[in-house]
Amino acid sequence: xxxxxxxxxxxxxxxxxxxxxxxxxxxxxxxxxxxxxxxxxxxxxxxxxxxxxxxxxxxxxxxxxxxxxxxxxxxxxxxxxxxxxxxxxxxxxxxxxxxxxxxxxxxxxxxxxxxxxxxxxxxxxxxxxxxxxxxxxxxxxxxxxxxxxxxxxxxxxxxxxxxxxxxxxxxxxxxxxxxxxxxxxxxxxxxxxxxxxxxxxxxxxxxxxxxxxxxxxxxxxxxxxxxxxxxxxxxxx
Amino acid sequence: xxxxxxxxxxxxxxxxxxxxxxxxxxxxxxxxxxxxxxxxxxxxxxxxxxxxxxxxxxxxxxxxxxxxxxxxxxxxxxxxxxxxxxxxxxxxxxxxxxxxxxxxxxxxxxxxxxxxxxxxxxxxxxxxxxxxxxxxxxxxxxxxxxxxxxxxxxxxxxxxxxxxxxxxxxxxxxxxxxxxxxxxxxxxxxxxxxxxxxxxxxxxxxxxxxxxxxxxx
Numbered sequence: 001x002x003x004x005x006x007x008x009x010x011x012x013x014x015x016x017x018x019x020x021x022x023x024x025x026x027x028x029x030x031x032x033x034x035x036x037x038x039x040x041x042x043x044x045x046x047x048x049x050x051x052x053x054x055x056x057x058x059x060x061x062x063x064x065x066x067x068x069x070x071x072x073x074x075x076x077x078x079x080x081x082x083x084x085x086x087x088x089x090x091x092x093x094x095x096x097x098x099x100x101x102x103x104x105x106x107x108x109x110x111x112x113x114x115x116x117x118x119x120x121x122x123x124x125x126x127x128x129x130x131x132x133x134x135x136x137x138x139x140x141x142x143x144x145x146x147x148x149x150x151x152x153x154x155x156x157x158x159x160x161x162x163x164x165x166x167x168x169x170x171x172x173x174x175x176x177x178x179x180x181x182x183x184x185x186x187x188x189x190x191x192x193x194x195x196x197x198x199x200x201x202x203x204x205x206x207x208x209x210x211x212x213x214x215x216x217x218x219x220x221x222x223x224x225x226x227x228x229x230x231x232x233x234x235x236x237x
Numbered sequence: 238x239x240x241x242x243x244x245x246x247x248x249x250x251x252x253x254x255x256x257x258x259x260x261x262x263x264x265x266x267x268x269x270x271x272x273x274x275x276x277x278x279x280x281x282x283x284x285x286x287x288x289x290x291x292x293x294x295x296x297x298x299x300x301x302x303x304x305x306x307x308x309x310x311x312x313x314x315x316x317x318x319x320x321x322x323x324x325x326x327x328x329x330x331x332x333x334x335x336x337x338x339x340x341x342x343x344x345x346x347x348x349x350x351x352x353x354x355x356x357x358x359x360x361x362x363x364x365x366x367x368x369x370x371x372x373x374x375x376x377x378x379x380x381x382x383x384x385x386x387x388x389x390x391x392x393x394x395x396x397x398x399x400x401x402x403x404x405x406x407x408x409x410x411x412x413x414x415x416x417x418x419x420x421x422x423x424x425x426x427x428x429x430x431x432x433x434x435x436x437x438x439x440x441x442x443x444x445x446x447x448x449x450x451x452x453x454x
Contacts, residue, residue, distance in 0.1 A: 010257050017264035040290065047294035054301035061308035068315040069325065075318055076325055084325060087332035090383060127281040127361065134360050137387030153382050156367040159282035160290040168297035226304035227335055231343040232372045232412050234334055 040161075048170055055169070055224040062093055062222065092152045092223040096143035098180040100218035101187060103132065106174035106209030113162040113173075122206040124173055126159040128199045129166070132177060133157065135196060139189035141181040143220040147171040150223040167225045174209060183214050281361050281431070337382035337454030341373055343412035345449035346419055349442040350432075352405035356388045356396055358432065362409060365428045369421035371411040373451055377403050380451045415445040 066088075069081060088094055107113070108122035133151055136144055144151040149166040158165050165171070179186060189195065190212055203210040314324035333339045350362065359376070366374050374381050379398055389397040396403045411418055422428045422443055433440055 006254070007257070010261060014257075014261060014264060017261070043291055044294060047291065047298060050298050051294065051301065054298060054305060057305050058301065058308060061305065061312055065308065065312050065315055065328075068312065069321070072315065072318070072321050075321055080325055080329060084329050084332065087329065087336055087338070090336040091332050125281070127357070130360050130364055131357065134356070134387050138389045139387070153386065154367050154372075156364045158364065158368050160293060163290065165293065168293060226300045227331070228300070228370065228372045228413075229331065229334070230372070231345070231414060232334060232341050233343050234330070234339045234341055 044170075051169065058226070059222065059224040062224075091227075092143070092150050094222055096180050096220040098142065098218060099183050100142075100178065100180040100215055101183060101190070102213045102215055102218065103177040103179070103190070104174055104209055104211045104213075105129075105132070105177065108206040108208055111206075118162060119206070121202050122208070123162065124164075124175060124208060126157050126164045128196075129157045129164065129175065129177075131196055131199065135189055136177075136179050136181075136186065139181060139186040141179045141186065143180045145178045145220045147175055148221050150221060152223055154228070167223075169225070178218050178220055180218050180220055187212060187214060281357065335382075337380055340451065340453045341412065342448055342450045343372070344415050345371070345410060345412040345446055346415050347442075347444045347446050347449065348409040348411070348422070350405075350407040350409065351436075351439045351441075353436060353439065354405070354407060354432075356390050358435075359388055359396065359407060362428060365422060366409065366411045366413075366418060369413070369418045371413040371418060373412045375410045375451050377408055378452075380454050382454055410446075410449045410451065412449050412451070419443055419445060 069076065069084070073081065085094075089096075105124050105128070107124055108119075111119070111122040113123060129146060133144060133146075133155075146157075146166050149155075149169050149171060151166070155167050156165075163170060163172075164175075193200075199208070199210065202208050311324050311328065314320040314327075330339075334341055348362070348366075350358065363374060363376075363381070376386075376398060379386070379401070386399060391397055391402070396407075422441070424430075429441055429443070
């Protein structure tokens with residue numbers, strides 16, 4: 001009788017473990033972190049190098065088109081050229097310079113993104129950067145860049161493993177967020193105790209770097225990525 | 238109190254208990270490792286792995302090549318005086334669409350987020366949509382362009398967008414490849430699953446639409 005009870009209890013426990021295991025959403029990571037790390041480094045480096053070359057090419061082509069259109073001024077409508085300049089500025093294709101703030105954000109000292117047993121709270125997360133960008137937008141920022149990646153309305157800031165992608169471009173800590181805008185308003189938004197509470201709490205608890213510097217001159221580079229226009233259309237197009 | 242000597246087992250039963258206990262031990266280890274992995278994955282981002290990382294980079298590089306091809310075509314047109322006017326018109330049309338100067342439409346999805354969602358949920362949903370290929374997004378009829386769409390919470394818990402209080406439910410429209418966007422939201426460990434975990438008893442309504450319209454800003 002006792003033996004039957006033992007088997008019933010063990011059976012129930014095994015069932016519970018199976019159910020919990022199958023119900024757990026876990027990334028399909030390999031069981032060998034060192035192998036995965038090496039494979040990742042080798043495979044990804046080529047793609048990143050290629051991407052940098054492509055982004056440089058896009059920036060150069062945008063400059064060349066601008067220069068060529070300015071040379072064609074005699075042929076083209078001045079009104080339309082000025083309008084196009086305005087549109088390109090709004091689209092993030094021009095360098096923006098002005099007063100602003102620089103925010104430096106970094107992982108906890110000693111924390112490594114490549115090691116096993118990472119404490120997520122000790123790292124700057126993609127969601128921290130998203131929240132920060134949102135607060136800067138509520139602070140009427142004119143232009144924002146993170147590690148030289150211009151932030152547009154369509155920019156997505158995502159985590160892939162422990163890496164962070166901005167505009168699908170790899171960025172690594174420490175993160176430098178450059179912002180052009182009203183310095184007083186931006187700094188008051190950032191210093192508001194009611195905003196970015198999770199990040200501020202972790203900065204205190206895990207010594208994440210989170211510094212704000214007011215600047216009289218901030219330079220925001222133009223966007224150097226692609227615009228997705230495959231599905232969107234206007235009437236008559 | 239059960240004592241080992243009370244278990245007057247024959248060798249077959251002992252073996253059964255041994256293997257059952259062994260299985261139980263293994264399950265303990267596997268499950269505890271799963272929870273360890275889950276603690277890392279339980280952030281506000283979708284679960285991902287090294288293969289996804291490679292895929293994102295490869296797809297990005299392909300998209301950049303397409304952009305280069307388009308820019309090269311524009312540049313060639315600007316060299317030719319007869320085609321430079323057309324190139325200027327094309328650029329104005331393209332950037333008017335991007336910056337919200339024209340009404341736009343296209344296939345896409347409509348997502349209804351129930352009352353009770355907070356600002357971070359809405360920020361993450363924007364991000365998820367753009368990450369899965371959305372070309373334009375609106376929230377409660379407000380098209381999101383430039384940097385002027387920060388979301389704020391006022392003391393009574395209501396959400397502000399461009400100074401206007403948003404009424405719930407929050408309705409997102411996104412133009413893009415509807416199948417990809419929907420699959421991304423519904424994937425295991427994706428936005429929908431995280432939303433349902435964080436908001437028990439609530440879910441998102443996700444509908445594919447053949448045509449989504451957005452007014453100019």
